[in-house]
Amino acid sequence: xxxxxxxxxxxxxxxxxxxxxxxxxxxxxxxxxxxxxxxxxxxxxxxxxxxxxxxxxxxxxxxxxxxxxxxxxxxxxxxxxxxxxxxxxxxxxxxxxxxxxxxxxxxxxxxxxxxxxxxxxxxxxxxxxxxxxxxxxxxxxxxxxxxxxxxxxxxxxxxxxxxxxxxxxxxxxxxxxxxxxxxxxxxxxxxxxxxxxxxxxxxxxxxxxxxxx
Amino acid sequence: xxxxxxxxxxxxxxxxxxxxxxxxxxxxxxxxxxxxxxxxxxxxxxxxxxxxxxxxxxxxxxxxxxxxxxxxxxxxxxxxxxxxxxxxxxxxxxxxxxxxxxxxxxxxxxxxxxxxxxxxxxxxxxxxxxxxxxxxxxxxxxxxxxxxxxxxxxxxxxxxxxxxxxxxxxxxxxxxxxxxxxxxxxxx
Numbered sequence: 001x002x003x004x005x006x007x008x009x010x011x012x013x014x015x016x017x018x019x020x021x022x023x024x025x026x027x028x029x030x031x032x033x034x035x036x037x038x039x040x041x042x043x044x045x046x047x048x049x050x051x052x053x054x055x056x057x058x059x060x061x062x063x064x065x066x067x068x069x070x071x072x073x074x075x076x077x078x079x080x081x082x083x084x085x086x087x088x089x090x091x092x093x094x095x096x097x098x099x100x101x102x103x104x105x106x107x108x109x110x111x112x113x114x115x116x117x118x119x120x121x122x123x124x125x126x127x128x129x130x131x132x133x134x135x136x137x138x139x140x141x142x143x144x145x146x147x148x149x150x151x152x153x154x155x156x157x158x159x160x161x162x163x164x165x166x167x168x169x170x171x172x173x174x175x176x177x178x179x180x181x182x183x184x185x186x187x188x189x190x191x192x193x194x195x196x197x198x199x200x201x202x203x204x205x206x207x208x209x210x211x212x213x
Numbered sequence: 214x215x216x217x218x219x220x221x222x223x224x225x226x227x228x229x230x231x232x233x234x235x236x237x238x239x240x241x242x243x244x245x246x247x248x249x250x251x252x253x254x255x256x257x258x259x260x261x262x263x264x265x266x267x268x269x270x271x272x273x274x275x276x277x278x279x280x281x282x283x284x285x286x287x288x289x290x291x292x293x294x295x296x297x298x299x300x301x302x303x304x305x306x307x308x309x310x311x312x313x314x315x316x317x318x319x320x321x322x323x324x325x326x327x328x329x330x331x332x333x334x335x336x337x338x339x340x341x342x343x344x345x346x347x348x349x350x351x352x353x354x355x356x357x358x359x360x361x362x363x364x365x366x367x368x369x370x371x372x373x374x375x376x377x378x379x380x381x382x383x384x385x386x387x388x389x390x391x392x393x394x395x396x397x398x399x400x401x
Contacts, residue, residue, distance in 0.1 A: 096356040099345045131399045138395045142388050145330065146337050153338035154345035157287045161349075162357075168284040169350070171359045200330050203391070207326040210399045211319050 045213040046128040052209045053124040056137075056202060060121055063198040064114045066191050067148075071107035073188035074100055074155075079181040092174070092181045099158045100185065106151035107192060113144050124209070131210065138206040145199045152192035159186050237316040240397045244390060245309045251386040252302045254379040255336065259295035261376035262288060262343070267369040280362070280369040287346045288373065294339030295380055298332050305329075312397075319398060326394045333387045340380035347374050 077100075080091040094100040117140065120133045162182055165173030175182035262282050269278035282288040308325055312318055350370055353361030363370035 092356070097354060098348065098352075135395060135399055139392055142330065142333070142391045145334060146384060146388060149334045149337040150341035153341040156338070157342035157345040158349075160287065161346075161359075164286075166285060168280070169360070169362045171349075172357070174357050196334055200334060203330045204323070204327050207323045207395060207398065210395060211323070212399065 041213055042129075049128040049209050050125060052205050053121065053128065056205050056209075057118065057121045057125060059198055059202055059205070060114055060118055063195050063202070064111060064118075066194045066198065067107050067111045067114060070152075070188045070191035070195060071104055071111060073184055073191060074107070075104045077181055077184035077188065079178050081177065092178045094185070097158055099154045103151045103155045103188070103192065106147050107195075110144055110148050110195065113140065117141075134206050134210050138203055138210070141199055141203050141206065145196060145203065148192060148196050148199060152189055152196060155185070155189045155192065159189055234316050237397050237400060238313060240393050241309065241313040241316060244393050244397075245306065245313060247386050247389055247393070248302050248306055248309055251383050251390070252299050252306075254383040254386065255295045255299040255302065258376045258379035258383070259292050259299065261372060261379065262295070263292045265369050265372045267366050269365060278365075280366040282373070285346055287342045291339045291343040291376075291380070294335050295383075298336045298383065301328065301332050316397075322394050322398050326391055326398070329387055329391050329394065333384065333391070336380060336387065337384050340377060340384060343373070343380070344377055347377060 074094050078091070078093040094104060117137060120137055123133050124130065124137070159182070161171060161173070162175045162185075163173055165171050265280070265282045265288075267280045282292060305325065305328065308321060312322065312325075347370070349359060349361070350363045350366075350373070351361055353359050
């Protein structure tokens with residue numbers, strides 16, 4: 001009985017030792033040399049990912065600026081002509097055209113999203129090897145690119161009509177009368193497209209940073 | 214017992230690597246499948262808009278009673294954009310098949326994401342510009358004195374509105390494609 005107990009204890013100790021010995025050879029094995037060079041490569045990759053993340057943050061702040069410019073530009077576009085008759089009003093504002101209303105609302109949503117995504121960008125700078133925030137950013141950036149391009153494209157169609165009119169549909173070009181309004185709305189649409197370009201660059205940056213080494 | 218611990222370590226490594234490349238391959242096949250559907254959607258939109266031609270049965274000397282997609286430059290842009298995007302998808306089928314065979318390709322996946330995003334912007338711009346014009350054609354605008362032409366050109370209006378559907382479906386499919394590519398890129 002005692003012998004068996006002592007053998008049990010011995011087996012327990014030797015198995016512990018064997019487990020320790022089983023782990024120890026890793027220090028001297030060739031796998032350790034490979035893992036150390038992988039660690040160095042990982043650190044270099046982390047540095048350039050951090051650089052990409054910092055550039056991402058700067059571009060995001062620039063995109064906030066252009067999107068605010070687009071929204072405010074379109075929202076405050078309004079012109080009242082200095083003459084009037086009894087039946088006609090000669091004023092133009094962004095809410096006269098539903099497409100421009102859509103543009104202002106969409107740009108406001110884009111501004112809100114970009115401001116909320118700045119903390120995620122900062123997290124990507126702080127921890128260069130995380131995948132989840134980058135993946136989240138690229139997915140939502142794609143959706144927001146769609147929204148922005150949609151608003152900017154629709155407003156471009158209306159602005160083009162306002163500048164040129166359409167004879168076949170008998171649509172008059174009202175830019176001939178409301179020159180100031182036309183200029184402001186065209187400028188807002190250009191700012192919207194600038195936001196789209198910046199967002200596209202952000203998507204590509206996130207894709208490059210997602211590369212695994 | 215030592216052998217058992219080592220065996221456990223090996224077994225966990227083996228079981229985690231096989232499903233990863235398997236899932237990547239599955240995503241690449243799904244990518245190819247979605248691309249083929251997107252080709253059909255955008256090509257269908259371009260053809261549906263491009264073959265619009267409605268002539269009203271009466272005419273006078275001064276007013277035109279014929280509607281084609283050419284008459285509105287925005288619709289011309291729509292047809293051209295859809296044609297470019299469907300041509301791009303046909304060309305990118307090859308790259309997609311390459312990704313199925315080599316699931317670990319990274320630089321080509323990044324290039325694919327870049328081009329997919331650019332095509333997304335182009336397609337969305339074309340589709341939403343055409344949508345704005347179709348909305349105008351349906352509702353008109355009293356303040357700008359724009360008359361809703363849909364009241365006269367019924368079939369033209371139906372055709373243009375229907376072709377928008379295929380284009381917007383293509384937009385959603387491209388978003389899915391970018392999603393799949395980025396997830397496949399991040400899983401190594």
